[in-house]
Amino acid sequence: MTPSDTALRSLAIAQRSLADPSVRHPLWPPLTAGCPATSTDEVAYPLDIDYAYDEVPDDLFTRPAAHGLDRWAPLLPPLAAPGLGEGNTPMVALPDGVWVKDESRNPTWSHKDRLNRVAVSAALASGARGIVVSSSGNHGAAAAAYAARAGLPCAVFTSPYAPPAVASHLRAYGATVLTVPYESVRPLMRRIVDELGFQAVSSVTDTAHTGHPFGPEGYKTLAYEVALDLGRAPAAVHLPTGYGELLFGVAKGFQELARLGVTDSVPRMYATEPAAAGALTEALRTGRPTARVPVGPTLAYAIDCEINSYRGVVAVRATGGAARTVTDEQMTAARAELASQGLWCETSAAAGLAGLRAHGPQETDGPVVCVVTSSGYKDVATAGETYEPTAPDWPSIRSALTAARAD
Amino acid sequence: MTPSDTALRSLAIAQRSLADPSVRHPLWPPLTAGCPATSTDEVAYPLDIDYAYDEVPDDLFTRPAAHGLDRWAPLLPPLAAPGLGEGNTPMVALPDGVWVKDESRNPTWSHKDRLNRVAVSAALASGARGIVVSSSGNHGAAAAAYAARAGLPCAVFTSPYAPPAVASHLRAYGATVLTVPYESVRPLMRRIVDELGFQAVSSVTDTAHTGHPFGPEGYKTLAYEVALDLGRAPAAVHLPTGYGELLFGVAKGFQELARLGVTDSVPRMYATEPAAAGALTEALRTGRPTARVPVGPTLAYAIDCEINSYRGVVAVRATGGAARTVTDEQMTAARAELASQGLWCETSAAAGLAGLRAHGPQETDGPVVCVVTSSGYKDVATAGETYEPTAPDWPSIRSALTAARAD
Numbered sequence: 001m002t003p004s005d006t007a008l009r010s011l012a013i014a015q016r017s018l019a020d021p022s023v024r025h026p027l028w029p030p031l032t033a034g035c036p037a038t039s040t041d042e043v044a045y046p047l048d049i050d051y052a053y054d055e056v057p058d059d060l061f062t063r064p065a066a067h068g069l070d071r072w073a074p075l076l077p078p079l080a081a082p083g084l085g086e087g088n089t090p091m092v093a094l095p096d097g098v099w100v101k102d103e104s105r106n107p108t109w110s111h112k113d114r115l116n117r118v119a120v121s122a123a124l125a126s127g128a129r130g131i132v133v134s135s136s137g138n139h140g141a142a143a144a145a146y147a148a149r150a151g152l153p154c155a156v157f158t159s160p161y162a163p164p165a166v167a168s169h170l171r172a173y174g175a176t177v178l179t180v181p182y183e184s185v186r187p188l189m190r191r192i193v194d195e196l197g198f199q200a201v202s203s204v205t206d207t208a209h210t211g212h213p214f215g216p217e218g219y220k221t222l223a224y225e226v227a228l229d230l231g232r233a234p235a236a237v238h239l240p241t242g243y244g245e246l247l248f249g250v251a252k253g254f255q256e257l258a259r260l261g262v263t264d265s266v267p268r269m270y271a272t273e274p275a276a277a278g279a280l281t282e283a284l285r286t287g288r289p290t291a292r293v294p295v296g297p298t299l300a301y302a303i304d305c306e307i308n309s310y311r312g313v314v315a316v317r318a319t320g321g322a323a324r325t326v327t328d329e330q331m332t333a334a335r336a337e338l339a340s341q342g343l344w345c346e347t348s349a350a351a352g353l354a355g356l357r358a359h360g361p362q363e364t365d366g367p368v369v370c371v372v373t374s375s376g377y378k379d380v381a382t383a384g385e386t387y388e389p390t391a392p393d394w395p396s397i398r399s400a401l402t403a404a405r406a407d
Numbered sequence: 408m409t410p411s412d413t414a415l416r417s418l419a420i421a422q423r424s425l426a427d428p429s430v431r432h433p434l435w436p437p438l439t440a441g442c443p444a445t446s447t448d449e450v451a452y453p454l455d456i457d458y459a460y461d462e463v464p465d466d467l468f469t470r471p472a473a474h475g476l477d478r479w480a481p482l483l484p485p486l487a488a489p490g491l492g493e494g495n496t497p498m499v500a501l502p503d504g505v506w507v508k509d510e511s512r513n514p515t516w517s518h519k520d521r522l523n524r525v526a527v528s529a530a531l532a533s534g535a536r537g538i539v540v541s542s543s544g545n546h547g548a549a550a551a552a553y554a555a556r557a558g559l560p561c562a563v564f565t566s567p568y569a570p571p572a573v574a575s576h577l578r579a580y581g582a583t584v585l586t587v588p589y590e591s592v593r594p595l596m597r598r599i600v601d602e603l604g605f606q607a608v609s610s611v612t613d614t615a616h617t618g619h620p621f622g623p624e625g626y627k628t629l630a631y632e633v634a635l636d637l638g639r640a641p642a643a644v645h646l647p648t649g650y651g652e653l654l655f656g657v658a659k660g661f662q663e664l665a666r667l668g669v670t671d672s673v674p675r676m677y678a679t680e681p682a683a684a685g686a687l688t689e690a691l692r693t694g695r696p697t698a699r700v701p702v703g704p705t706l707a708y709a710i711d712c713e714i715n716s717y718r719g720v721v722a723v724r725a726t727g728g729a730a731r732t733v734t735d736e737q738m739t740a741a742r743a744e745l746a747s748q749g750l751w752c753e754t755s756a757a758a759g760l761a762g763l764r765a766h767g768p769q770e771t772d773g774p775v776v777c778v779v780t781s782s783g784y785k786d787v788a789t790a791g792e793t794y795e796p797t798a799p800d801w802p803s804i805r806s807a808l809t810a811a812r813a814d
Contacts, residue, residue: 064471064472065471065472065473066472067497068497083499084497084499084749084750085496085497085498085499085509085512088495088497089492090474090475090491090492090495091492092490092491092492092514102492102514104516105492105512105513105514106512107499107509107512107749107750108749108751109511109516109782109784130808145749145750145751146749148746148747148748148749149748149749153808155804155808160794160795160796163790164571164572164790164791164792164793165571165572165784165789165790167790167792167793167794168783168784168786168788168789168790168791168792169751169783169784169789171794172746172751172783173746173747173749173751174746174747176804176807176808177794177797178797178804179794179795179796179797180796180797180798180799181796181799184799188799188801188804191801192804192808195805196805196808196809198808339555339579339580339581340555340580340581341555341556342491342514342515342552342553342555342556342580343491343514343552344515344552344576344579344580375516375784376575376576376579377516377572377575377576377782377784379575381575382572382575382576382790383570383571383572383574383575383789383790384571384575385571385574385575386571386574387567387574387578387584387586388567388586389567389586389587389588390584390585390586390587391587392587392588392591392595394595394598397562397583397585397595397599398602398603400583401537401560401562401583401599401603401605402603
């Protein structure tokens with residue numbers, strides 16, 4: 001490592017295939033449709049970013065915490081797009097000592113801001129004319145916010161079944177919101193990329209999920225923050241998992257910390273998928289890079305994915321973790337446990353804690369962290385109920401409150 | 408100042424009347440119905456807290472930023488209730504250099520978490536059997552979250568007209584939510600206090616607003632954070648103002664920083680009220696401690712108060728600031744300006760920026776900060792609209808996106 005630069009600059013040097021890290025590509029342009037060299041007709045392989053690790057400033061991990069991914073610029077692709085004070089989210093302890101990393105404290109109230117700061121930066125730096133994204137909610141809102149901040153137009157493909165509060169959010173930042181039939185989404189995205197010069201910050205591939213190669217790098221910062229807060233690597237991290245970009249990015253962050261000598265170990269990464277759609281669980285069970293599964297009904301609409309990304313396979317295997325599924329009942333119980341501690345999240349955001357409670361391991365040799373990805377305002381049930389006024393009737397009020405007190 | 412304690416302890420020593428600071432009361436119990444010595448039949452005067460300022464640790468303002476008000480424990484009443492990583496919110500710059508202090512990054516996504524950590528702590532430390540609060544949204548949700556975290560039952564009186572997403576939020580933490588006619592709220596609150604031993608964390612007085620004497624102390628931490636971030640006091644702070652607890656607390660925080668020699672000056676505090684309900688503006692105009700005004704319709708439901716607290720008068724006068732009103736159109740324009748920069752807030756939360764844009768001052772001798780109090784998810788319009796699916800029609804999609812690009 002080298003002495004600190006006053007202005008932190010990116011040390012990113014190349015893209016490399018997750019199928020074979022020796023297959024390298026220049027850093028620019030971002031290969032948003034997967035690795036052209038290693039992908040097959042059956043599986044599109046994603047890429048990640050390599051860095052000049054021997055040039056990381058010596059004091060990078062001893063500087064004070066701060067908002068904005070700029071804090072971690074050497075280990076990220078260039079942050080060309082302006083930030084919104086993303087990251088630097090708090091850890092909150094549950095009564096049994098499990099740590100909750102509360103990602104609802106981000107600019108658009110989900111973890112997706114970390115990805116979008118990096119992916120929109122990549123689009124801006126590579127001369128894209130706009131941003132295009134497909135999302136049920138969190139990803140689209142974050143992309144729209146960062147695109148607005150950067151002065152880029154943004155097209156968001158979303159579901160007509162987005163919860164009403166999320167639909168308001170998706171439209172808040174001035175993006176063009178498109179609700180077309182599911183089978184039209186990726187063809188239209190590719191056309192917007194090809195004919196209008198926009199850059200996609202969610203996956204445009206039909207064969208597996210590849211996503212934007214720069215995006216998951218933003219999630220590494222979550223690992224850096226956890227290690228700074230704990231003063232060590234945790235023993236295990238449990239995360240809600242859809243396409244596995246968060247899972248991959250957090251795992252890579254911890255791997256980098258160990259490689260740089262900041263921590264002594266890498267936590268086991270536990271991916272939790274909804275039982276209604278466990279593609280990564282199925283891929284790992286069958287030893288394949290990707291699996292396609294039928295998607296059943298679930299409250300965890302943010303992570304009900306019919307196909308996994310190879311990213312998740314890499315992260316779970318490299319860390320000795322596992323992928324498991326949880327039912328809606330298990331996620332709802334974990335959500336209630338969090339609310340009882342003052343943390344209100346969407347159902348999918350409680351999946352990590354649900355996985356810990358359902359599958360363990362209960363005993364570990366160090367701290368356990370559950371990532372809570374998003375606010376309860378994003379939940380499918382939010383804003384969906386109406387309530388009758390209460391009668392101003394003292395005996396029934398007294399009885400409700402004394403019953404609560406006795407609980 | 409004295410050498411740093413390893414464990415930060417509260418230096419709070421007394422309650423004092425805002426009408427006459429020489430009128431002092433013991434720190435306990437919290438006088439939640441205003442000052443019994445100085446209040447008159449016409450005006451209930453609130454209290455604030457005095458500290459042993461000469462015992463503040465020398466390094467208090469040079470320690471790194473951190474989540475949780477515990478960071479500032481010496482200058483707060485005892486933090487008996489567990490925290491949720493409140494505070495430590497980021498500042499985001501607008502293109503013209505105005506700073507936005509984004510309070511939507513708090514545990515329940517508004518500034519009210521700072522107040523409720525302190526007020527629920529006071530209730531817990533003084534042996535209250537539960538928490539009672541009246542709120543249109545943010546305050547009630549925050550009180551319910553901190554009460555749940557502390558294991559106390561909570562009664563929330565709210566309006567039957569709360570926006571649907573806010574209604575979901577209010578009920579999320581297991582509080583008893585009561586929607587009774589407006590005129591029944593304070594009598595029932597007083598009865599819950601008197602007969603069930605709960606403590607009120609919002610005002611129970613009919614003659615002016617007094618509030619919980621410890622609560623606004625939590626808002627001082629916002630001033631401390633701003634000064635740490637800027638390395639100085641700003642020249643002006645613009646805030647949405649309802650009852651003026653935020654206004655008072657932020658002003659007091661800056662006054663303390665100057666008193667302790669951390670900063671050289673105190674910013675002018677600019678209170679912005681909705682034109683539909685400008686009680687503080689009217690009180691200052693007429694030179695009275697409080698004024699009662701008719702409340703008209705407004706989108707800024709979080710700050711449409713029929714009567715002000717004397718707190719606001721004190722804060723504006725002491726800092727050489729002003730109170731002004733803005734129309735719904737001006738708040739809506741400020742809200743759109745923030746969204747165009749990736750910051751989505753509720754209408755009332757944009758009032759501070761609206762006041763700056765409408766009334767200035769445009770030129771100052773230092774940084775200008777607008778406090779944005781809460782997330783767009785709390786807005787009255789959120790979740791209220793439905794949207795038709797879009798046709799997957801390339802010419803119209805292309806034309807929408809190229810028009811956006813040309814803007």
